[in-house]
Amino acid sequence: MRLVLVGPPGAGKGTQAEFVASTLSIPKISTGDIFRANVSQGTPLGIEAKRYMDAGGLVPDEVTINMVRGRLAEADAADGFLLDGFPRTVPQAEALDKMLGDEGVALDLVMELVVEFDEVIRRLSGRRNCHGCKKIWHVEFDRPTKDGVCDNCGGDLYQRDDDKPETIAERLRVYERDTAPLVDYYGAQGKLVGIDATGPVEDVTARAMEALRSFGS
Numbered sequence: 001m002r003l004v005l006v007g008p009p010g011a012g013k014g015t016q017a018e019f020v021a022s023t024l025s026i027p028k029i030s031t032g033d034i035f036r037a038n039v040s041q042g043t044p045l046g047i048e049a050k051r052y053m054d055a056g057g058l059v060p061d062e063v064t065i066n067m068v069r070g071r072l073a074e075a076d077a078a079d080g081f082l083l084d085g086f087p088r089t090v091p092q093a094e095a096l097d098k099m100l101g102d103e104g105v106a107l108d109l110v111m112e113l114v115v116e117f118d119e120v121i122r123r124l125s126g127r128r129n130c131h132g133c134k135k136i137w138h139v140e141f142d143r144p145t146k147d148g149v150c151d152n153c154g155g156d157l158y159q160r161d162d163d164k165p166e167t168i169a170e171r172l173r174v175y176e177r178d179t180a181p182l183v184d185y186y187g188a189q190g191k192l193v194g195i196d197a198t199g200p201v202e203d204v205t206a207r208a209m210e211a212l213r214s215f216g217s
């Protein structure tokens, strides 16, 4: 399956993508994760991306589209993938349609995680990420046994630079302006399904899996 997860920052895309992709045995491709890996390795792409990420803005479309084109050309994505955080603008969505169309394939489904901004602010403010295995934690909703230490791998937990209050506010503004129009874009293609992303993680996962089952039947 070729899937996209869309939703505001902190909606739970990364959390859900992990489970859905492994259940379907398809790669999870997160543009945010790829940018962060480049930032920590200090690559030219990372140096460029960091300027935009730290300010809560989007990395320019051309840079992002080229990066995704390269990633989708890798062997593991040939038969399906779950995109988390891409596309994020209408030009990115158009470029993705074209990329896939050139290969004679198309997206199957776009799942929109629907959740109020008040809730995503709580989720982002308390998020902690593992330096080691990258697992996502939350100081209130998904606490590790020992503060600051990942239960999975023992790695240190850290707070993302873009999870500061002023950057969160800008990311939400950018989402409304640049990314929310994708709902209409994919709605018009008949590919959009809304998932209620409130409540416990497992409930959201169950709704996402149900949407996938309904699509398949």
Ligand code: AP5
Residues within 6 Å of the ligand: 007, 008, 009, 010, 011, 012, 013, 014, 015, 016, 031, 032, 033, 035, 052, 053, 054, 056, 057, 058, 059, 060, 064, 084, 085, 086, 087, 088, 092, 123, 124, 126, 127, 128, 136, 137, 138, 139, 141, 142, 162, 171, 197, 198, 199, 200, 201, 202, 204
């Ligand atoms: P990216 O990493 O994609 O960030 P984002 O879209 O802002 O999304 P987040 O990762 O912040 O949130 P999420 O929805 O994955 O939530 P999570 O599962 O972590 O992008 C970062 C930056 O990179 C962008 O700002 C931009 O600069 C750049 N970029 C990336 N893609 C780009 C593109 N296509 N074009 C241009 N620029 C791009 O959950 C959040 C927290 O909530 C966690 O602590 C989790 O434990 C908790 N949680 C999750 N679900 C629940 C639940 N149901 N109940 C309670 N808590 C929950």
